[in-house]
Amino acid sequence: MSEYIIKNGHVFDPVQGVKGDKADVSIKDGKIVDKVGSGAKVIDAKGKTVMAGAVEIHAHIAGPKVNMGRIYRPEDKLFTCTPTRGMERMGGGNSIPTTFKTGYEYAKMGYTTAMEAAMPPLFSRHVHEEIRDTPIIDEAAFPVFGNNWFVLEYLKDHEIENTAAYIAWLLRVTKGYAVKVVNPGGTEAWAWGLNCLSVNDPVPYFDITPAEIVKGLIEANEYLGLPHSLHIHPNNLGNPGCYETTLDTLKLAEGIKARNKFGREQVMHLTHSQFHSYGGTNWGDFESKAKEITDYVNKNKNITIDTGNVTLDETTTMTADGPFEHHLTGLNHLKWANIDVELETGSGVVPYIYSPNISVCAIQWAIGLEIALLSKDPMRCYITTDHPNAGPFTRYPRVIKWLMSTKAREAQINAFKHKDKVLSQTGLGTMDREISLYEIAQMTRAGPAKSLGLSGMCGGLKPGMDADVAVYDFNPDKPVVNPDDIEKAFSRCAHVFKSGVEVVTNGEIVNNGHKRTLWVNVKVKENPQVMRDINEKFLKYYSITQANYEALGHHFVPNPYTVEVDATQVQV
Amino acid sequence: METVTITMKNPPALYLEADNVSPDTFAGKTAAQIGDLSVHEGNTTSTLGKYFEISGNAGASAADTKIVIKGDVKKVKYLGFKMSAGEVAVEGSTDQYAGAWMTGGKMQVKGNVDAFAGIAMKGGELSIEGNAGNYLGAAYRGDWRGMSGGRILVKGDAGSDIGMYMTGGEMIINGNVDVHVCTHAEGGKVIIKGNAKTKVGGQMVDGTIFVFGTIDVMMPGFKPAGEVEMEVDGVKGKFAHYIGDTGERHKKKKGQVVYANLYKKI
Numbered sequence: 018m019s020e021y022i023i024k025n026g027h028v029f030d031p032v033q034g035v036k037g038d039k040a041d042v043s044i045k046d047g048k049i050v051d052k053v054g055s056g057a058k059v060i061d062a063k064g065k066t067v068m069a070g071a072v073e074i075h076a077h078i079a080g081p082k083v084n085m086g087r088i089y090r091p092e093d094k095l096f097t098c099t100p101t102r103g104m105e106r107m108g109g110g111n112s113i114p115t116t117f118k119t120g121y122e123y124a125k126m127g128y129t130t131a132m133e134a135a136m137p138p139l140f141s142r143h144v145h146e147e148i149r150d151t152p153i154i155d156e157a158a159f160p161v162f163g164n165n166w167f168v169l170e171y172l173k174d175h176e177i178e179n180t181a182a183y184i185a186w187l188l189r190v191t192k193g194y195a196v197k198v199v200n201p202g203g204t205e206a207w208a209w210g211l212n213c214l215s216v217n218d219p220v221p222y223f224d225i226t227p228a229e230i231v232k233g234l235i236e237a238n239e240y241l242g243l244p245h246s247l248h249i250h251p252n253n254l255g256n257p258g259c260y261e262t263t264l265d266t267l268k269l270a271e272g273i274k275a276r277n278k279f280g281r282e283q284v285m286h287l288t289h290s291q292f293h294s295y296g297g298t299n300w301g302d303f304e305s306k307a308k309e310i311t312d313y314v315n316k317n318k319n320i321t322i323d324t325g326n327v328t329l330d331e332t333t334t335m336t337a338d339g340p341f342e343h344h345l346t347g348l349n350h351l352k353w354a355n356i357d358v359e360l361e362t363g364s365g366v367v368p369y370i371y372s373p374n375i376s377v378c379a380i381q382w383a384i385g386l387e388i389a390l391l392s393k394d395p396m397r398c399y400i401t402t403d404h405p406n407a408g409p410f411t412r413y414p415r416v417i418k419w420l421m422s423t424k425a426r427e428a429q430i431n432a433f434k435h436k437d438k439v440l441s442q443t444g445l446g447t448m449d450r451e452i453s454l455y456e457i458a459q460m461t462r463a464g465p466a467k468s469l470g471l472s473g474m475c476g477g478l479k480p481g482m483d484a485d486v487a488v489y490d491f492n493p494d495k496p497v498v499n500p501d502d503i504e505k506a507f508s509r510c511a512h513v514f515k516s517g518v519e520v521v522t523n524g525e526i527v528n529n530g531h532k533r534t535l536w537v538n539v540k541v542k543e544n545p546q547v548m549r550d551i552n553e554k555f556l557k558y559y560s561i562t563q564a565n566y567e568a569l570g571h572h573f574v575p576n577p578y579t580v581e582v583d584a585t586q587v588q589v
Numbered sequence: 590m591e592t593v594t595i596t597m598k599n600p601p602a603l604y605l606e607a608d609n610v611s612p613d614t615f616a617g618k619t620a621a622q623i624g625d626l627s628v629h630e631g632n633t634t635s636t637l638g639k640y641f642e643i644s645g646n647a648g649a650s651a652a653d654t655k656i657v658i659k660g661d662v663k664k665v666k667y668l669g670f671k672m673s674a675g676e677v678a679v680e681g682s683t684d685q686y687a688g689a690w691m692t693g694g695k696m697q698v699k700g701n702v703d704a705f706a707g708i709a710m711k712g713g714e715l716s717i718e719g720n721a722g723n724y725l726g727a728a729y730r731g732d733w734r735g736m737s738g739g740r741i742l743v744k745g746d747a748g749s750d751i752g753m754y755m756t757g758g759e760m761i762i763n764g765n766v767d768v769h770v771c772t773h774a775e776g777g778k779v780i781i782k783g784n785a786k787t788k789v790g791g792q793m794v795d796g797t798i799f800v801f802g803t804i805d806v807m808m809p810g811f812k813p814a815g816e817v818e819m820e821v822d823g824v825k826g827k828f829a830h831y832i833g834d835t836g837e838r839h840k841k842k843k844g845q846v847v848y849a850n851l852y853k854k855i
Contacts, residue, residue, distance in 0.1 A: 089731065090731055091729070091730045091731040092728075092729050092730065092731040092732035093731075095729055095732070350838065351733060352733070
């Protein structure tokens with residue numbers, strides 16, 4: 018493979034503690050190395066910012082509910098289609114882009130790894146076909162466990178070993194990466210027309226509470242020693258006053274320590290925390306509780322979070338939280354799609370317009386930024402838009418602009434129709450913190466990589482790591498005159514390398530790379546009971562046979578990267 | 590006002606997508622520059638000049654530009670696409686998306702237009718001397734924002750699904766219309782001087798429809814609300830008033846439920 022040397026750039030690398038010093042980054046055989054030969058191709062990065070490739074910890078970019086959005090929102094592609102051009106195949110869509118456009122857009126912004134945040138196990142084949150068709154970026158998918166009948170039945174009796182054996186089996190057959198939980202118990206309750214709005218609401222028929230599900234899954238996750246922790250979307254998302262449910266959920270992790278060989282320190286990752294930090298009793302007295310949530314997270318080192326920033330766009334909401342989407346369509350009266358996934362989960366899809374003229378949307382925008390600004394440890398708080406729920410991932414450069422510039426935030430606050438509401442219901446107006454480039458590298462690279470257990474592979478520029486490198490046309494030595502320059506620089510990279518291959522030059526795709534699918538293979542002790550239960554469920558309930566369930570072989574996972582975990586020696 | 594005349598000389602074998610034919614794109618350009626604008630025939634992109642003979646230069650702005658389109662443009666789509674000012678006059682009939690997404694100015698078609706004319710229109714005037722096709726002034730596929738302003742006048746008949754998701758503006762059809770009128774509409778006014786078939790105002794929550802002729806089958810969701818004398822587009826008469834669609838969610842204004850209104854001339 019080719020050798021490269023990226024010369025004289027301002028390097029920001031939290032893994033090595035480099036804070037903008039002028040340094041060279043050398044690439045050989047797909048890895049970062051100490052030095053390269055004199056024949057290496059020189060990339061001049063003088064006056065530019067150099068970071069590792071960014072890591073997306075939570076986005077909905079592949080699978081049946083994303084595709085449901087694409088199918089029932091042809092208007093999302095209106096005027097956004099791009100024809101075949103150079104290395105690029107045709108693409109389209111704004112909030113729910115086609116797979117090809119998804120890969121290109123991430124790469125152009127310097128993202129090289131992305132996590133699909135909710136894979137319905139029954140449809141893992143569909144998820145992997147879309148991942149396969151998303152070029153350049155490495156991807157992994159989190160199967161959802163929080164409303165799964167096996168999990169509900171095992172955890173009702175606190176059978177951690179059986180739950181762990183089932184998780185190991187499901188990760189293997191679905192080629193999954195981590196344990197995702199969405200509205201634990203609530204989506205199953207939705208199949209009965211109900212919901213679980215607190216951690217103590219019992220799930221109908223199964224007679225288990227969300228608290229028992231969450232705690233049990235954390236224990237099973239740590240029993241196995243998976244690279245990522247439990248990744249949770251708690252109960253009661255998006256309702257005024259929901260922050261109390263969020264705190265109750267976070268407290269379930271109290272006293273539990275991470276047990277793994279990947280350097281991960283947290284046992285719970287709270288995702289899109291913006292949607293879970295609401296105070297008030299209705300939309301009239303709706304207010305931010307970002308301080309309450311971040312205070313708790315700042316004090317408890319076994320938790321990581323991502324923001325879920327509202328970007329003030331027209332978008333498409335989609336979640337395995339079926340009852341929430343029904344609630345949302347009742348609020349905005351736009352079209353609603355609902356999907357039930359037998360024995361496992363469900364989902365809903367509703368278009369949404371975050372209008373700067375609506376006070377609630379403006380307050381949501383402020384809460385997302387407050388969470389990032391109030392977080393004391395950027396290694397534990399990551400930037401997301403919960404794509405496409407709070408906004409499309411293509412808006413990350415704008416979110417970075419708002420975080421890096423009080424001037425940009427003030428300009429947006431002044432542009433709101435209900436500026437007074439933003440100032441009275443949130444604390445954003447009084448915050449003067451400006452996130453530094455080093456902190457951006459922590460929040461988009463080193464932090465998420467560590468949380469995912471990938472800190473040895475990506476998110477940094479240490480020799481030995483994968484050569485995922487982004488070069489931005491942004492000179493940190495010069496004062497920022499216009500905050501829009503930040504957005505512009507982060508929108509289109511000067512150069513991007515993925516595993517040592519130059520994939521983007523001057524904002525254009527120049528190579529489709531060698532995209533990999535990451536998955537976790539856990540070995541556990543033989544567990545005949547769980548194997549018998551799986552057989553029985555397929556015979557009795559599933560509408561397909563077990564032989565048609567597994568995402569197997571070259572068609573679904575053509576270029577796997579397997580993270581091996583051995584849990585055969587674990588003592589309970 | 591400057592006039593640019595484009596005359597079809599070399600008709601396309603497939604359908605031609607001419608989304609650059611609008612006063613906004615022509616403004617400030619010479620005949621030669623206009624000839625270089627792109628058009629699409631199937632998957633091939635070529636120039637307007639390949640198909641049309643172009644004479645006359647455009648005005649400095651869209652408002653100063655009039656486009657006269659001569660010859661057979663029955664297989665040309667998107668004439669007057671997104672125009673905001675100025676004039677477009679089509680001397681014959683044209684295909685789909687005539688005056689689509691227009692926000693201002695005037696477009697006149699001497700012949701017929703096919704489907705999706707004036708879709709999601711926000712302003713201006715689109716007049717059709719022949720017949721209009723389906724989805725006149727409707728929303729784009731999947732969208733919930735149809736025609737919201739401006740006027741559409743049709744001398745002949747119109748097809749099905751006209752005014753779907755309409756939220757404002759006015760549409761006058763002198764002839765008859767096919768099924769589905771103002772489905773899901775949340776505003777606007779549609780006057781049908783001829784006859785209508787079925788599903789008139791289905792799932793409509795706000796807005797007004799007038800039918801001077803007959804309605805084959807009334808929607809069951811509309812209920813009678815008396816008779817009124819009134820003048821509609823210069824015609825005085827007695828109308829049976831219906832409100833609906835009662836099967837739908839309706840907004841409240843000052844404590845009163847707002848319904849869509851359907852007036853049928855008696």
